[in-house]
Amino acid sequence: MTTSRRDFLKAAGAMAVLGSAGLAGCTGRAAQRQPSGPQLPNEPNYKGWFDGTDNYDYTHDMRGRSAVTIQVGSEGNMGEYGFGPAAVAVSPHTTVTWKWTGGGGDHNVVADQGTFNSGPPVAETGTTFEYTFDRPGVYKYVCEPHEAMGMKGAVFVALAQPTEGGTSA
Structure with missing residues:
Protein backbone atom coordinates (compact mmCIF):
# COMPACT_ATOMS: atom_id res chain seq x y z
CA MET A 1 0.00 0.00 0.00
CA THR A 2 1.36 3.40 -0.96
CA THR A 3 0.63 6.56 0.97
CA SER A 4 0.48 9.89 -0.75
CA ARG A 5 1.85 13.05 0.80
CA ARG A 6 -1.74 14.34 1.11
CA ASP A 7 -2.85 11.20 3.03
CA PHE A 8 0.17 11.50 5.31
CA LEU A 9 -0.59 15.18 6.08
CA LYS A 10 -4.26 14.36 6.79
CA ALA A 11 -3.25 11.64 9.23
CA ALA A 12 -0.67 13.87 10.91
CA GLY A 13 -3.25 16.64 11.26
CA ALA A 14 -5.77 14.26 12.81
CA MET A 15 -3.17 13.04 15.29
CA ALA A 16 -2.31 16.64 16.23
CA VAL A 17 -5.99 17.43 16.88
CA LEU A 18 -6.43 14.30 18.97
CA GLY A 19 -3.23 15.00 20.90
CA SER A 20 -4.20 18.59 21.69
CA ALA A 21 -7.67 17.48 22.80
CA GLY A 22 -6.02 15.03 25.19
CA LEU A 23 -3.76 17.74 26.56
CA ALA A 24 -6.71 20.10 27.00
CA GLY A 25 -8.37 17.44 29.12
CA CYS A 26 -5.27 17.19 31.32
CA THR A 27 -5.06 20.93 31.70
CA GLY A 28 -8.74 21.10 32.63
CA ARG A 29 -8.29 18.56 35.42
CA ALA A 30 -5.35 20.45 36.89
CA ALA A 31 -7.39 23.64 36.90
CA GLN A 32 -10.14 21.90 38.87
CA ARG A 33 -8.07 21.26 42.02
CA GLN A 34 -10.16 20.94 45.13
CA PRO A 35 -9.73 23.95 47.41
CA SER A 36 -8.37 23.25 50.90
CA GLY A 37 -10.06 26.22 52.53
CA PRO A 38 -12.36 29.13 51.88
CA GLN A 39 -11.00 32.11 50.01
CA LEU A 40 -9.81 35.08 52.05
CA PRO A 41 -12.33 37.91 51.44
CA ASN A 42 -9.63 40.57 50.84
CA GLU A 43 -6.65 39.19 48.96
CA PRO A 44 -3.27 40.61 50.13
CA ASN A 45 -1.16 42.50 47.60
CA TYR A 46 1.70 40.08 46.96
CA LYS A 47 3.30 42.62 44.59
CA GLY A 48 3.92 40.15 41.77
CA TRP A 49 5.33 37.43 44.04
CA PHE A 50 3.24 34.72 42.37
CA ASP A 51 3.97 35.78 38.78
CA GLY A 52 5.13 32.60 37.04
CA THR A 53 3.62 30.33 39.72
CA ASP A 54 0.87 28.27 38.10
CA ASN A 55 -0.56 26.61 41.21
CA TYR A 56 -1.42 29.84 43.07
CA ASP A 57 -5.19 30.20 42.97
CA TYR A 58 -6.03 32.42 45.95
Whole structure:
Protein backbone atom coordinates (compact mmCIF):
# COMPACT_ATOMS: atom_id res chain seq x y z
CA MET A 1 0.00 0.00 0.00
CA THR A 2 1.36 3.40 -0.96
CA THR A 3 0.63 6.56 0.97
CA SER A 4 0.48 9.89 -0.75
CA ARG A 5 1.85 13.05 0.80
CA ARG A 6 -1.74 14.34 1.11
CA ASP A 7 -2.85 11.20 3.03
CA PHE A 8 0.17 11.50 5.31
CA LEU A 9 -0.59 15.18 6.08
CA LYS A 10 -4.26 14.36 6.79
CA ALA A 11 -3.25 11.64 9.23
CA ALA A 12 -0.67 13.87 10.91
CA GLY A 13 -3.25 16.64 11.26
CA ALA A 14 -5.77 14.26 12.81
CA MET A 15 -3.17 13.04 15.29
CA ALA A 16 -2.31 16.64 16.23
CA VAL A 17 -5.99 17.43 16.88
CA LEU A 18 -6.43 14.30 18.97
CA GLY A 19 -3.23 15.00 20.90
CA SER A 20 -4.20 18.59 21.69
CA ALA A 21 -7.67 17.48 22.80
CA GLY A 22 -6.02 15.03 25.19
CA LEU A 23 -3.76 17.74 26.56
CA ALA A 24 -6.71 20.10 27.00
CA GLY A 25 -8.37 17.44 29.12
CA CYS A 26 -5.27 17.19 31.32
CA THR A 27 -5.06 20.93 31.70
CA GLY A 28 -8.74 21.10 32.63
CA ARG A 29 -8.29 18.56 35.42
CA ALA A 30 -5.35 20.45 36.89
CA ALA A 31 -7.39 23.64 36.90
CA GLN A 32 -10.14 21.90 38.87
CA ARG A 33 -8.07 21.26 42.02
CA GLN A 34 -10.16 20.94 45.13
CA PRO A 35 -9.73 23.95 47.41
CA SER A 36 -8.37 23.25 50.90
CA GLY A 37 -10.06 26.22 52.53
CA PRO A 38 -12.36 29.13 51.88
CA GLN A 39 -11.00 32.11 50.01
CA LEU A 40 -9.81 35.08 52.05
CA PRO A 41 -12.33 37.91 51.44
CA ASN A 42 -9.63 40.57 50.84
CA GLU A 43 -6.65 39.19 48.96
CA PRO A 44 -3.27 40.61 50.13
CA ASN A 45 -1.16 42.50 47.60
CA TYR A 46 1.70 40.08 46.96
CA LYS A 47 3.30 42.62 44.59
CA GLY A 48 3.92 40.15 41.77
CA TRP A 49 5.33 37.43 44.04
CA PHE A 50 3.24 34.72 42.37
CA ASP A 51 3.97 35.78 38.78
CA GLY A 52 5.13 32.60 37.04
CA THR A 53 3.62 30.33 39.72
CA ASP A 54 0.87 28.27 38.10
CA ASN A 55 -0.56 26.61 41.21
CA TYR A 56 -1.42 29.84 43.07
CA ASP A 57 -5.19 30.20 42.97
CA TYR A 58 -6.03 32.42 45.95
CA THR A 59 -5.21 32.88 49.63
CA HIS A 60 -6.83 30.04 51.59
CA ASP A 61 -8.41 31.40 54.76
CA MET A 62 -7.24 29.18 57.61
CA ARG A 63 -7.50 31.78 60.38
CA GLY A 64 -8.78 30.52 63.69
CA ARG A 65 -6.83 27.24 63.47
CA SER A 66 -3.95 26.59 65.85
CA ALA A 67 -2.11 24.47 63.26
CA VAL A 68 -1.99 24.44 59.45
CA THR A 69 -0.20 22.00 57.12
CA ILE A 70 1.21 22.91 53.70
CA GLN A 71 2.31 20.16 51.30
CA VAL A 72 5.81 20.45 49.81
CA GLY A 73 6.12 18.89 46.36
CA SER A 74 2.45 19.13 45.43
CA GLU A 75 1.26 19.39 41.84
CA GLY A 76 2.28 22.65 40.20
CA ASN A 77 4.68 24.37 37.85
CA MET A 78 4.81 21.49 35.35
CA GLY A 79 5.43 18.75 37.89
CA GLU A 80 5.53 18.29 41.62
CA TYR A 81 7.09 21.70 42.17
CA GLY A 82 4.43 23.47 44.20
CA PHE A 83 3.39 24.26 47.74
CA GLY A 84 -0.14 23.17 48.48
CA PRO A 85 -1.78 25.51 48.99
CA ALA A 86 0.55 28.21 47.72
CA ALA A 87 -0.92 30.96 49.93
CA VAL A 88 -2.64 30.74 53.33
CA ALA A 89 -4.00 33.26 55.81
CA VAL A 90 -3.50 32.36 59.47
CA SER A 91 -4.04 34.00 62.83
CA PRO A 92 -1.13 35.09 65.04
CA HIS A 93 0.38 32.25 67.11
CA THR A 94 -0.48 29.65 64.45
CA THR A 95 2.04 26.88 63.79
CA VAL A 96 2.47 26.10 60.11
CA THR A 97 3.94 22.71 59.27
CA TRP A 98 5.36 22.03 55.82
CA LYS A 99 5.16 18.32 54.99
CA TRP A 100 7.11 16.75 52.12
CA THR A 101 5.12 14.55 49.71
CA GLY A 102 8.23 12.91 48.26
CA GLY A 103 7.39 14.23 44.79
CA GLY A 104 9.56 16.54 42.69
CA GLY A 105 12.96 15.72 44.15
CA ASP A 106 14.79 17.72 46.79
CA HIS A 107 12.94 20.67 48.35
CA ASN A 108 13.37 23.14 51.16
CA VAL A 109 11.40 26.07 52.61
CA VAL A 110 13.28 29.37 52.88
CA ALA A 111 11.71 32.70 53.82
CA ASP A 112 12.37 35.57 51.43
CA GLN A 113 13.40 37.84 54.33
CA GLY A 114 15.32 35.16 56.27
CA THR A 115 12.65 34.67 58.96
CA PHE A 116 12.74 30.87 58.69
CA ASN A 117 14.74 28.19 56.86
CA SER A 118 14.18 24.43 56.80
CA GLY A 119 17.83 23.77 55.91
CA PRO A 120 19.35 21.92 52.97
CA PRO A 121 16.93 20.49 50.37
CA VAL A 122 15.63 16.96 51.07
CA ALA A 123 13.35 14.57 49.19
CA GLU A 124 12.17 12.14 51.87
CA THR A 125 8.42 11.63 52.11
CA GLY A 126 7.07 12.74 55.47
CA THR A 127 9.88 15.19 56.26
CA THR A 128 8.42 18.14 58.17
CA PHE A 129 9.43 21.65 59.11
CA GLU A 130 7.39 23.95 61.31
CA TYR A 131 7.34 27.59 62.24
CA THR A 132 5.01 29.52 64.56
CA PHE A 133 3.91 32.90 63.21
CA ASP A 134 3.46 35.44 65.99
CA ARG A 135 3.51 38.79 64.18
CA PRO A 136 1.07 40.04 61.53
CA GLY A 137 2.44 40.44 58.01
CA VAL A 138 3.10 38.68 54.73
CA TYR A 139 5.83 36.04 54.84
CA LYS A 140 6.98 34.99 51.36
CA TYR A 141 9.05 31.84 50.88
CA VAL A 142 10.56 29.61 48.19
CA CYS A 143 12.02 26.21 47.53
CA GLU A 144 15.56 27.24 46.58
CA PRO A 145 16.22 24.49 43.98
CA HIS A 146 12.89 25.19 42.20
CA GLU A 147 12.36 28.93 42.73
CA ALA A 148 13.00 29.69 39.05
CA MET A 149 10.27 27.18 38.17
CA GLY A 150 7.74 29.08 40.29
CA MET A 151 7.85 27.08 43.54
CA LYS A 152 6.85 29.94 45.81
CA GLY A 153 4.47 30.38 48.70
CA ALA A 154 3.20 32.93 51.19
CA VAL A 155 1.75 32.98 54.69
CA PHE A 156 -0.40 36.00 55.48
CA VAL A 157 -0.74 36.50 59.24
CA ALA A 158 -3.90 38.53 59.83
CA LEU A 159 -5.34 39.92 63.06
CA ALA A 160 -9.03 39.67 62.17
CA GLN A 161 -10.73 36.32 62.68
CA PRO A 162 -13.24 34.93 60.17
CA THR A 163 -16.83 34.94 61.34
CA GLU A 164 -19.74 32.66 60.63
CA GLY A 165 -23.14 33.80 61.74
CA GLY A 166 -21.57 36.49 63.91
CA THR A 167 -19.30 34.23 65.96
CA SER A 168 -15.54 33.81 65.73
CA ALA A 169 -14.27 30.65 64.08
